Amino acid sequence: NRQGFPEIVYGEGKSAEQILTIVQSLRARNDSVLVTRISLEKAVIVQKNCPEFEYNEIARTLAWTEEKPKTNGYIAIVCAGTSDLSVAEEAAVTAETLGVNVRRIYDVGVAGLHRLLDNIEEIQNADVSVCVAGMEGALPSVLGGLITNPIIAVPTSVGYGANFNGLSALLSMLNSCASGVSVVNIDNGFGAAYNAVLIHRLAHKGEK
Amino acid sequence: NRQGFPEIVYGEGKSAEQILTIVQSLRARNDSVLVTRISLEKAVIVQKNCPEFEYNEIARTLAWTEEKPKTNGYIAIVCAGTSDLSVAEEAAVTAETLGVNVRRIYDVGVAGLHRLLDNIEEIQNADVSVCVAGMEGALPSVLGGLITNPIIAVPTSVGYGANFNGLSALLSMLNSCASGVSVVNIDNGFGAAYNAVLIHRLAHKGEK
Amino acid sequence: NRQGFPEIVYGEGKSAEQILTIVQSLRARNDSVLVTRISLEKAVIVQKNCPEFEYNEIARTLAWTEEKPKTNGYIAIVCAGTSDLSVAEEAAVTAETLGVNVRRIYDVGVAGLHRLLDNIEEIQNADVSVCVAGMEGALPSVLGGLITNPIIAVPTSVGYGANFNGLSALLSMLNSCASGVSVVNIDNGFGAAYNAVLIHRLAHKGEK
Amino acid sequence: NRQGFPEIVYGEGKSAEQILTIVQSLRARNDSVLVTRISLEKAVIVQKNCPEFEYNEIARTLAWTEEKPKTNGYIAIVCAGTSDLSVAEEAAVTAETLGVNVRRIYDVGVAGLHRLLDNIEEIQNADVSVCVAGMEGALPSVLGGLITNPIIAVPTSVGYGANFNGLSALLSMLNSCASGVSVVNIDNGFGAAYNAVLIHRLAHKGEK
Amino acid sequence: NRQGFPEIVYGEGKSAEQILTIVQSLRARNDSVLVTRISLEKAVIVQKNCPEFEYNEIARTLAWTEEKPKTNGYIAIVCAGTSDLSVAEEAAVTAETLGVNVRRIYDVGVAGLHRLLDNIEEIQNADVSVCVAGMEGALPSVLGGLITNPIIAVPTSVGYGANFNGLSALLSMLNSCASGVSVVNIDNGFGAAYNAVLIHRLAHKGEK
Amino acid sequence: NRQGFPEIVYGEGKSAEQILTIVQSLRARNDSVLVTRISLEKAVIVQKNCPEFEYNEIARTLAWTEEKPKTNGYIAIVCAGTSDLSVAEEAAVTAETLGVNVRRIYDVGVAGLHRLLDNIEEIQNADVSVCVAGMEGALPSVLGGLITNPIIAVPTSVGYGANFNGLSALLSMLNSCASGVSVVNIDNGFGAAYNAVLIHRLAHKGEK
Amino acid sequence: NRQGFPEIVYGEGKSAEQILTIVQSLRARNDSVLVTRISLEKAVIVQKNCPEFEYNEIARTLAWTEEKPKTNGYIAIVCAGTSDLSVAEEAAVTAETLGVNVRRIYDVGVAGLHRLLDNIEEIQNADVSVCVAGMEGALPSVLGGLITNPIIAVPTSVGYGANFNGLSALLSMLNSCASGVSVVNIDNGFGAAYNAVLIHRLAHKGEK
Amino acid sequence: NRQGFPEIVYGEGKSAEQILTIVQSLRARNDSVLVTRISLEKAVIVQKNCPEFEYNEIARTLAWTEEKPKTNGYIAIVCAGTSDLSVAEEAAVTAETLGVNVRRIYDVGVAGLHRLLDNIEEIQNADVSVCVAGMEGALPSVLGGLITNPIIAVPTSVGYGANFNGLSALLSMLNSCASGVSVVNIDNGFGAAYNAVLIHRLAHKGEK
Numbered sequence A, B, C, D, E, F, G, H: 001n002r003q004g005f006p007e008i009v010y011g012e013g014k015s016a017e018q019i020l021t022i023v024q025s026l027r028a029r030n031d032s033v034l035v036t037r038i039s040l041e042k043a044v045i046v047q048k049n050c051p052e053f054e055y056n057e058i059a060r061t062l063a064w065t066e067e068k069p070k071t072n073g074y075i076a077i078v079c080a081g082t083s084d085l086s087v088a089e090e091a092a093v094t095a096e097t098l099g100v101n102v103r104r105i106y107d108v109g110v111a112g113l114h115r116l117l118d119n120i121e122e123i124q125n126a127d128v129s130v131c132v133a134g135m136e137g138a139l140p141s142v143l144g145g146l147i148t149n150p151i152i153a154v155p156t157s158v159g160y161g162a163n164f165n166g167l168s169a170l171l172s173m174l175n176s177c178a179s180g181v182s183v184v185n186i187d188n189g190f191g192a193a194y195n196a197v198l199i200h201r202l203a204h205k206g207e208k
């Protein structure tokens, strides 16, 4: 499997049957298995044969996670609005399935700054943050000025009009005037969490 | 002249001679005259015949402003970084030539939030704010969550790469999740100030 | 609540149940409540529990507005064609729920100039106008040359082909050669009205 | 030569020497010759050998036009602002060199509607109009609602920011809600005039 | 009605009931009535009350055309491929309803040049051509080199991938190296025909 | 060296000194050497030390080609207008330096179809064609319908306005309705010729 | 028929009845017939009358291929990921129907380089390769550095977010730093195979 | 100063005098000082007063770095082609000024895979890599499949035509099918290095 990590299946465009076949073969060889971008309907079919898998309706993930000892570090998943929840949860479930503790700091968008400031210590104490925002995508820039650890920014396609399906947030994040911010594809909660887990691993490589 | 206001000449693409001719004819009929987007070289030529005009090198404006009684309200010109100064000053000079007091709150970009918070009272007390920002254009969104008066946002073309000459900031501002923000063209400090002056006039229409 | 104003719920992407829960909690604390971007189906479900709410099918809004004394100023909602009605009505309902009088001047597109000219006095007498137009988005430019109060322009996504979902009207409005025009996101009738209400409040701040 | 018309040379990217060679060979075979997009420097060189050619500095054209009897119809060249003059003059010179009368109706942009209305009869009486506008490109839409003859719209690249080198005006014109408007490339005054001359010829085909 | 022409209703986004109401009121005042962009389902409902209206399933038009004497000139509707038929037929029905003869020269795309060459005389003899093409949109350029009358080019949204919903054909047509070509919006068969009818009218204005 | 071919140096952004160093080291190991995108100034400097190199001012190439036996097949370089010559010559010189015969069929743009038809036999008899065109980029589509061998299409950045630096021609070529056309980057005459040479080699692999 | 090849029908936008009519008329005149972009539902209807036709559900093709002697050369169809299979299969079926042997080298994306390297000899031995990839579209560039025969690259629309429906892969392929790569439209497996067959025919023109 | 790090000055758009003033004030308070995007001319002026500063002509940086003990970890700066050197060097100098060891692995573009494979161990042993590539931007995807540590990808604006000033490489990197890749703005070598230094610091936080 990839990099000593659980295998992750991209569910989009695969039938329930295809996913089931893949999942069953992976189950034999892996500790944990994660399917992303899978609908409830398909998940139910897979779960009939693999009842130990848990479906997260917001994240649209299906995961089987074997409990293992974790570091006491954590990744902060920071999220601007309720409409970005789906992407934030995809990130959170990914990190958890990959064996890392997660703290969810949700609904801290820049239009209500005090909520972000109230939670800033918990975010600063994370090894690395995943920062999810749609529309103007300003959250990573503000956060980048407040903390000193790396931030993986995820633009979301939430919005309408001149949002152009996430282009607006994507460009904002790439142009961030705060240092320490790097960016993944629009709606790619999975990819952001994967990056964060790699960084977390570096930060704790001596441990355990 | 338009709307009881001083005449404003758009200097771009006009020769010093053309500007001089226009300015001299306007001087006869108006109290104040403003030329925007005019280079130092052209300004010097005009000033030879019209020594009462003042050139602002950062704003690239040439103005002759007759002193008149002002309201005690003011417009806040809020600016993210030093590279946005030129647009902010175009706005400031425009508002002043149009007869309104201005307060400059510069260098309060979102990557250094405390400076913005330190100045928030002065911004809140303005009738209306002009908010200038390039790159990710996050400042109007943050400001919009902190104050309750209207904000005219001006994206600037400052930046490089995925900034696409100001597109990044423009889209951010149009997608602002904070209410009370409206937007003018990239680098259009003049237009933002003009809007702000119209709003200021409404706020003080009984006075004087 | 925000800025002494009624609370506004963005209905898009929320289930009827979620909206009902939010609305019921807001009802306790607020005078007026507005839900935007809500379908008839969802509205009917909410209305079963909250029969005092009124649904506007064109605006796709669900609102409960407590009657309060109003200023005798008003906002003009100016609209180019019949296909822009939905956005214009979102603006109108928003302003009304926020407690401001509205005058609807509809179907005054630039291809039939006389209708606009026939209504120009009523628009000029408004404190501020919301100007809604799709396709070539020329209406705010023409209007801006005829009146001297601020205009909040709303591009709509109405059109086809090189309209690119409202990009055409958006760019037109941002490039308006008339002064006094600022712009909000494509189809954002809510945001335009919110801005207009802030300006209206400034214009009448001594009153009542 | 093309369509019984004078030959037209596109000067851009050709050296003075290349242009001279072409022009001299055409002089032998044609009645009239027109070079477009030619700088003053190059024109002066050509004129040394061909002193009968006239250079138009605004249009950037070099033309030799043999006087011939004309119809008493005319083409109206309608132009929004002073910054669009160069394109409008390219159109005017093209039509004149092709042997058709032209009336220039300049500086009638939509932000000052009365000037357009004052000249509307002269435009209506033209067989066909060429309508040149930059920035928001609203003029052809307004004109299209006022007259009943065909309009060839020419977007110009004049403007800045969200103008995107004429894209804004181009999209506006393509989305015109007024019927009877067709469009040519950004800054293509020549092409618009050529179309207008073809239409003029149809309108007068029995004459002379 | 507009310009002495039949009234034309844009059916998109209007309900069958709305269309019926409009059509019935127009029937009283006009000779001919045309509805464009109307589905079969809606047309059938309208036809129940207005059985004299004819539905064209390819053009998606509903028309009632009073027979009137016509000129013996005609408009050529030239069309590249079978997939552009819908737009070509919208143009053809529009011109016919507006009282002008039409000749359909279909399936003459540039990849099979001989078919175009075989029909070139019939196209050349038209007063004006409407030229409909999708994908690479090359037909108007080729045609423009072969004939000497004006061409109204209509890009269509037919295609996939780098076609970007007609952008490809639109840009081609705007950049045509052949003179005498002007362009309307993507898929706007109606607008092209309207333009062509205006030109036809000029070409025959002495007649009848 | 690569694929048994002469080495090719991309001159853009390299100083004359850097190019000289590379060229001298390649001269030792190769039969032929080609530098593309090199200005006259730089070429002159290189030629001082390497007088056997020939500079092509239109192609902006510097080449030293050892004469070797050639196949009697050839590549046709087909070119729309005089302004595309630079790209066509880059292709021609590349193919020649790579040891393949070339026939230049220039100035056969689609607006003058007869010239293309007059030369069609020579193009058809080539193993493969490189087809260079700017603006609407229609030439490969027309050619593709007339011949049965592969065509490598090269869009050029020649044009203005809605040409968008070659985007127009690029999209046209990618959407070609004629089969047998593949495309390389805008202005990439080198790449097209390289492809054509690979195909030529396949067509003659038994020979020599 | 086209170029001595079987006729190919583009099924998109045609009804089952239209396809059946075309197919039956072609059956009379051709050896082989191919329909691309046809759904299972339509294919079943056609097959009722033409049971000798075979439907490929992944490629969405319906083909009747008469067995004929083939060369012993082959085309390599190289494919990055499982989600690009549909386009790869369209290419494979096209080449086979056109009478050329195909070898499928699937699932050799650049993120798992060893699989590509393991199969490189089989690809190198093909006369020409069709290389299908979505998302970052890197495969043709990597492959181009490893082999010395021509590569026809096909970008696919597979992906999300900043993929912009295949634009990402398309631009990558056009900018390939490896020589010998030319590009067809997004998802155009058919066009790529057609090109490859033309090249294959040249490479084997003496044979058989 | 920022995050316990040396201060970094963005030189673009600042005069030599402005830079000198800033640099002198920073020298008093900091250990190390870095100026990016500064031309040789400006650097020479600053160096007259601050002779301890070193100018890097390729990186266009001016730096004064106080020697401090370093960890024995390092950052790999991986670079595709010689034309990306400037951005790679900006990254390298930034990391070095921030006190971290750097290994330069240059000229390992995907078109010559063996050079990348020859150096893969040195890259794998870095804590984190900065991966710089222009044109098709494929390098981070290939690298991501070969190593298991985080990669910060930097697209460059090197290229022409459909490269669109780095858009091509940017989109490729955002769509990377390899996990562990995050992206910064086009040409932003500084930002990538800053991120890498933050990650390096986490990986060595116990040390020293």
Ligand SMILES: Nc1ncnc2c1ncn2[C@@H]1O[C@H](COP(=O)(O)O)[C@@H](O)[C@H]1O
Pocket (backbone or CB within 6 Å): B008, B009, B010, B011, B036, B037, B188, B190, B191, C177, C178, C179, D081, D082, D083
């Ligand atoms: N910097 C500016 N940006 C946009 N519009 C401007 C600017 N300066 C002046 N204008 C507008 O341009 C008009 C004058 O244009 P002109 O007649 O060409 O000088 C003024 O009335 C303003 O409305």
Ligand SMILES: Nc1ncnc2c1ncn2[C@@H]1O[C@H](COP(=O)(O)O)[C@@H](O)[C@H]1O
Pocket (backbone or CB within 6 Å): A082, A083, B177, B178, B179, C008, C009, C010, C011, C036, C037, C188, C190, C191
């Ligand atoms: N139609 C609308 N368009 C844009 N923003 C809206 C709209 N309706 C409501 N909002 C904003 O969305 C906020 C509520 O979002 P939420 O908490 O998701 O319901 C409100 O405070 C408004 O600022």
Ligand SMILES: Nc1ncnc2c1ncn2[C@@H]1O[C@H](COP(=O)(O)O)[C@@H](O)[C@H]1O
Pocket (backbone or CB within 6 Å): C082, D177, D178, D179, E008, E009, E010, E011, E036, E037, E188, E190, E191
């Ligand atoms: N297919 C069409 N495309 C563009 N404009 C159209 C079309 N059909 C009708 N129109 C225009 O739309 C106007 C009627 O719009 P409406 O009042 O909304 O029915 C007509 O006068 C035409 O100018």
Ligand SMILES: Nc1ncnc2c1ncn2[C@@H]1O[C@H](COP(=O)(O)O)[C@@H](O)[C@H]1O
Pocket (backbone or CB within 6 Å): F008, F009, F010, F011, F036, F037, F188, F189, F190, F191, G177, G178, G179, H082, H083
């Ligand atoms: N005009 C050109 N356009 C694109 N690629 C080129 C061009 N000329 C040379 N090349 C490629 O650039 C490579 C050499 O690049 P370099 O090592 O930077 O000189 C050659 O092997 C060619 O593949």
Ligand SMILES: [Mg+2]
Pocket (backbone or CB within 6 Å): A143, A144, A145, A146, A147, A148, A149, A178, A179, A180
């Ligand atoms: Mg930070």
Ligand SMILES: [Mg+2]
Pocket (backbone or CB within 6 Å): B143, B144, B145, B146, B147, B148, B149, B178, B179, B180
């Ligand atoms: Mg606010």
Ligand SMILES: [Mg+2]
Pocket (backbone or CB within 6 Å): C143, C144, C145, C146, C147, C148, C149, C178, C179, C180
């Ligand atoms: Mg006004």
Ligand SMILES: [Mg+2]
Pocket (backbone or CB within 6 Å): D143, D144, D145, D146, D147, D148, D149, D178, D179, D180
């Ligand atoms: Mg009209």
Ligand SMILES: [Mg+2]
Pocket (backbone or CB within 6 Å): E143, E144, E145, E146, E147, E148, E149, E178, E179, E180
């Ligand atoms: Mg012609």
Ligand SMILES: [Mg+2]
Pocket (backbone or CB within 6 Å): F143, F144, F145, F146, F147, F148, F149, F178, F179, F180
């Ligand atoms: Mg062919």
Ligand SMILES: [Mg+2]
Pocket (backbone or CB within 6 Å): G143, G144, G145, G146, G147, G148, G149, G178, G179, G180
């Ligand atoms: Mg190769």
Ligand SMILES: [Mg+2]
Pocket (backbone or CB within 6 Å): H143, H144, H145, H146, H147, H148, H149, H178, H179, H180
């Ligand atoms: Mg990896």
